[in-house]
Structures are given as C-alpha cells and as structure tokens.
Amino acid sequence: MATATYARSIAGVTGISASRKITNISMLAFTGLATLLCVGVLFFILGYLLWNGGRSLSLNFFTQLPKPTGETGGGMANAIVGSGKILLLATIIGVPIGFLAGVYLSEYSNKTFAFILKYVVDLLNGVPSIVIGIVAYALVVQPMKHFSTLAGGIALGIMMIPIAVRTTEEFLRSVPNNLREGAMALGATKARTIFSVVVPAAIAGLTSGMMLNLARVAGETAPLIFTAFGNQFWSKGWLQPTAALPVMIYQYAISPYDDQHQQAWAAGFVLLALVLTINVTARLIISRGASSARR
Amino acid sequence: MATPQQQQLTGEALANPPVPMAHQTSMAVSSKLQANHVNFYYGAFQALKDITMGIRTNKVTAFIGPSGCGKSTFLRTFNRMNETIRNTHVEGELLLDGENLLEMDVTGVRRRVGMVFQKSNPFPKTIFDNVAYGLRVNGMTKRSYVQEMVEKSLQRAALWTEVKDKLNKPASALSGGQQQRLCIARALAIEPEVLLLDEPCSALDPIATLKIEELLFQIKDITTIVIVTHNMQQAARVADQTGFFFMGSLIEFDDTKVIFQNPTKKETEDYVTGRFG
Numbered sequence: 001m002a003t004a005t006y007a008r009s010i011a012g013v014t015g016i017s018a019s020r021k022i023t024n025i026s027m028l029a030f031t032g033l034a035t036l037l038c039v040g041v042l043f044f045i046l047g048y049l050l051w052n053g054g055r056s057l058s059l060n061f062f063t064q065l066p067k068p069t070g071e072t073g074g075g076m077a078n079a080i081v082g083s084g085k086i087l088l089l090a091t092i093i094g095v096p097i098g099f100l101a102g103v104y105l106s107e108y109s110n111k112t113f114a115f116i117l118k119y120v121v122d123l124l125n126g127v128p129s130i131v132i133g134i135v136a137y138a139l140v141v142q143p144m145k146h147f148s149t150l151a152g153g154i155a156l157g158i159m160m161i162p163i164a165v166r167t168t169e170e171f172l173r174s175v176p177n178n179l180r181e182g183a184m185a186l187g188a189t190k191a192r193t194i195f196s197v198v199v200p201a202a203i204a205g206l207t208s209g210m211m212l213n214l215a216r217v218a219g220e221t222a223p224l225i226f227t228a229f230g231n232q233f234w235s236k237g238w239l240q241p242t243a244a245l246p247v248m249i250y251q252y253a254i255s256p257y258d259d260q261h262q263q264a265w266a267a268g269f270v271l272l273a274l275v276l277t278i279n280v281t282a283r284l285i286i287s288r289g290a291s292s293a294r295r
Numbered sequence: 296m297a298t299p300q301q302q303q304l305t306g307e308a309l310a311n312p313p314v315p316m317a318h319q320t321s322m323a324v325s326s327k328l329q330a331n332h333v334n335f336y337y338g339a340f341q342a343l344k345d346i347t348m349g350i351r352t353n354k355v356t357a358f359i360g361p362s363g364c365g366k367s368t369f370l371r372t373f374n375r376m377n378e379t380i381r382n383t384h385v386e387g388e389l390l391l392d393g394e395n396l397l398e399m400d401v402t403g404v405r406r407r408v409g410m411v412f413q414k415s416n417p418f419p420k421t422i423f424d425n426v427a428y429g430l431r432v433n434g435m436t437k438r439s440y441v442q443e444m445v446e447k448s449l450q451r452a453a454l455w456t457e458v459k460d461k462l463n464k465p466a467s468a469l470s471g472g473q474q475q476r477l478c479i480a481r482a483l484a485i486e487p488e489v490l491l492l493d494e495p496c497s498a499l500d501p502i503a504t505l506k507i508e509e510l511l512f513q514i515k516d517i518t519t520i521v522i523v524t525h526n527m528q529q530a531a532r533v534a535d536q537t538g539f540f541f542m543g544s545l546i547e548f549d550d551t552k553v554i555f556q557n558p559t560k561k562e563t564e565d566y567v568t569g570r571f572g
Contacts, residue, residue, distance in 0.1 A: 182416040186429035187406035201419045
C-alpha cells in the first residue's frame with residue numbers, strides 16, 4: 001500500500017505542480033488587479049476633479065455669489081460659508097453628545113448594557129442619511145415652518161453621534177487601566193480621574209477621530225436637501241435657509257447649463273480638497289500622538 | 296480628626312493611667328493598620344481566607360509568597376483599590392488608626408494610604424504635574440505650597456537632582472527606574488500615613504532596585520511602609536516584619552529575621568529555602 005501511495009504521488013507531481021503554479025500566478029494577478037482598480041478609482045476621481053474642477057476654479061468662486069441662471073461667472077461664497085456654519089453646528093451638537101455617551105460606555109456601564117448600547121449605536125450608524133434628513137425635517141423644519149441652517153446642522157450632528165460614541169469608547173478603552181488606578185489611589189474621584197488623566201491620555205486619538213467624523217459628514221447631501229434647503233444669496237441667519245456645497249453640486253450638476261456644470265465641478269473639487277485636508281491632518285495627529293505615547 | 300469615641304478614650308487614659316490602659320494605648324500606636332478576620336471574594340472565588348494581622352507604625356512590612364497567593368489582593372484592601380474591580384466583596388474588619396476604614400470616605404482613605412504599583416504609571420503630564428496631581432485633586436492648589444511639596448517629594452524619592460532642570464518635560468521621557476521613583480514621589484506628595492508598594496521593583500534592573508530600597512529606608516521615618524515582593528532577598532533586606540502568604544491564607548507573620556532564619560511553619564521554611572514556589 002505504501003508503494004502504491006508513493007507511485008501515485010510521483011505520477012501526480014508534475015500535474016499538480018503545474019496547476020498549482022497556475023492558481024498561484026492567477027491569484028496574484030487577480031488580487032493585484034483588484035488593488036490596482038481600488039487605487040485607480042481614487043486617482044481617477046482625483047485627476048478628473050482636478051482637470052474639470054481646477055479649470056473652472058477662480059478667485060471669484062470663493063468671493064462671489066452665484067449668478068442668476070443663464071448668466072456666466074459668479075461663485076459659491078455663500079455655499080462655502082453655509083457649509084462651514086452647518087458643519088460647525090453639527091460638531092457642536094454631535095461631538096459632545098457622542099463623546100459623553102462614549103465616556104459612559106467605556107468607563108461606567110456594565111457589560112450587558114454596554115453591549116446593548118453599542119448595538120443601538122451601530123444601528124443608528126446604519127440609518128440611511130436621507131432618513132435622518134426626514135427626522136430633522138419633522139423635528140425642526142415643520143414646527144418652525146421654514147428651512148434653516150440649524151435644521152441642517154442638527155441633521156448632520158445626529159449623523160456624527162454614532163461614530164463619535166464609538167471613537168471615544170475605543171480610544172478610552174485603549175488607555176491602560178493602571179493610569180486609572182494610579183489617579184484613584186491618590187484620592188481622585190472617578191470623574192476627576194476620567195477627565196484629568198484618561199481623556200488627556202487619549203486626546204490625540206479623540207481629536208483625530210472627531211475630525212475624520214467631520215470629514216465623513218462634510219460631503220452629505222441628502223439630509224441637507226430638505227433641511228438647509230439651499231439659497232442663491234447670503235443666508236439671513238442661523239434660522240434661515242442656507243446654501244451648502246454638496247447641495248449646490250447636486251443642483252448645478254442636474255441643471256441644463258454648461259456654465260453651472262463647470263461650477264459644480266469646481267465645488268466638487270473644493271469639497272474634496274477640504275475633506276482630504278481634514279483627513280490628512282487627523283492622521284498626522286494620530287501618528288504624532290502614537291509616537292509621543294511610545295516615547 | 297479623632298472620633299468622639301477616641302477622644303473619650305484619650306480622656307480616660309489621661310485621667311487614670313494604670314497598666315491595662317497603657318497597654319491599650321501602645322497597641323493603638325504601634326498598629327497603624329489592623330486586619331481582623333478578613334475574607335475577600337472575586338465573584339464566588341475566595342482569594343483571602345480569614346486574615347488577621349497588625350501592621351506597625353513607621354516600620355517596613357513585607358508580604359511574600361508564590362504568585363496568586365493573595366498578597367497583592369490583601370495589600371489592596373488597605374486602600375480599598377479592590378472596589379474598582381466589579382463583582383468583588385470584602386468581609387471582616389479593616390482598621391486605620393483604630394478606625395474602620397471600610398466606613399470612611401474612600402477618597403479620604405486613599406489620601407491617607409498611598410500606593411505605588413508594579414508597573415510604573417506616570418500620567419501623560421509633565422514631571423511637575425505628575426507629582427502635583429495628588430495635591431491638586433485633594434484641594435491643595437496654592438502655588439507656593441504645591442511647588443514646595445513637589446520639590447520635597449522629589450528629594451525624598453531621590454529623584455530631585457536628576458529632574459530639577461526638566462520639571463516641565465513629559466514624565467514619559469524618564470527611564471523606567473526614574474519613572475517608578477516619580478510614582479513614589481507622587482504618592483509621597485500628599486504625605487500619606489501609609490505607603491503600599493505592590494512589587495515596585497519587579498520591572499527594574501538591580502541598580503534601580505537598589506535605589507528604591509535605599510529610599511524606602513529614608514522615608515520609613517515619615518510613613519508606614521507595606522511592600523509586596525516576589526524577591527525574598529529584597530524582603531530580607533528592607534523589611535522589619537514579614538508575612539508569608541499561601542493559597543489565600545496568612546501562614547506566618549513575624550519579625551523578618553525569624554521568618555528567614557527560624558520559621559515555625561514548615562510551608563514557610565520550604566518557601567524561604569526555595570524548596571517550593
């Protein structure tokens with residue numbers, strides 16, 4: 001029997017190894033191709049936006065209001081400011097709520113409750129952005145009877161909460177427990193320990209996590225369409241409708257005018273540049289924080 | 296800070312100072328910490344079994360024993376650090392200066408009973424702010440006082456000359472041995488009556504270990520020291536009294552000399568002579 005097995009394996013050697021070689025090489029080819037496509041898509045988008053958007057970008061884009069439909073020129077100063085205001089509101093609303101809930105999750109809650117809470121937060125994270133827009137519409141726009149910057153800020157703020165919770169929880173959990181014990185052994189209360197030792201120890205991760213969170217909602221369009229609505233002029237205040245870059249892109253991209261298409265490209269380029277800047281800054285903070293912690 | 300009961304006691308002692316009263320007074324003075332029939336449980340697991348022991352004022356007491364014998368757990372009952380672990384409970388009586396420390400405010404207990412941990416745990420702050428932390432959380436924020444205490448504590452921890460020019464540098468920039476001495480300085484800053492040390496040298500090289508042992512001799516005058524150690528030579532070098540723990544029980548507790556040279560229990564003898572453990 002031993003001889004038979006041996007003979008069979010000898011006979012099979014050349015065949016098996018040839019087919020193995022082919023599998024091996026084709027796997028390398030497939031995975032490599034997929035990777036190339038991934039990276040390629042990003043660079044294609046970047047290149048395309050740079051080509052189209054960069055061409056239409058001018059100083060006017062940042063300083064002027066949109067021109068009436070049909071006229072050429074003008075800019076999106078109001079949408080840039082509007083996006084800034086909405087994101088500021090979203091941060092003011094979403095980050096503190098998410099941060100405090102994350103502190104509770106990491107430092108206070110027991111295992112069962114933490115599990116349920118995390119599940120709920122993940123569900124909230126999975127709610128489609130347009131549904132969150134409807135909620136903000138029902139809660140803010142309808143009672144106030146008009147669209148507003150505030151409603152847009154609340155919609156994006158709600159969208160920031162789940163990631164803010166999970167980011168806070170994760171980074172606080174990564175703080176070694178002996179720091180907590182050290183502070184409490186000196187007579188610090190639990191709250192004092194958390195806010196004077198644990199949070200400072202995680203501050204680099206927390207800051208960058210919140211920035212990535214902001215970058216993620218900066219491009220959201222759907223929740224803004226029926227909350228912030230849009231505006232061809234300067235917004236009259238926090239309780240009035242405002243233009244925002246993503247909504248502007250949507251409106252101009254579906255318009256029949258070539259000039260507005262160009263403006264939409266420019267807006268897309270500015271938005272992407274903004275998001276990339278936030279992203280890279282956040283990652284720089286993370287890596288700096290990590291290296292100083294290792295020191 | 297004395298309770299009415301204590302005041303009454305002192306009053307009586309002054310009024311008629313016969314022999315039995317004097318005896319009682321000397322007990323109260325010498326036993327800084329007293330554990331009576333202490334049991335401790337992690338969930339259903341009993342980690343400490345009926346431990347009774349008195350820790351003498353301004354002496355160094357060492358706890359030795361194999362891993363998992365309960366010596367660290369027992370140490371942590373004195374500043375109630377075990378309460379930070381869920382699903383644990385303690386039974387029995389724990390006295391600090393004759394007062395039940397389980398009924399005191401927990402932050403007050405920890406202010407009086409300081410602790411240094413196995414792994415040095417400097418906060419992500421400057422050297423100065425690390426030492427000042429205990430003062431600040433206990434409401435001592437006057438700048439001149441904080442500065443004075445930081446310097447004094449760093450000197451007591453034999454670290455001052457090494458760090459006096461870089462007090463505003465992050466504590467993480469110090470070496471392992473320096474970090475542990477910083478943690479000792481941090482604990483000393485609030486002038487605790489007792490200092491608990493949980494294997495403070497287990498991560499340090501022999502030179503750093505020697506420095507810490509030397510400083511224990513220095514600070515013995517100002518604070519009562521309890522040290523858990525795996526290193527029997529260390530216990531023999533630094534401790535006035537030594538307790539041997541095994542399987543959650545206190546097997547033997549006596550003067551260090553007796554424990555190492557003439558123990559009464561066979562388990563103790565086997566352990567200190569290296570025959571098991």
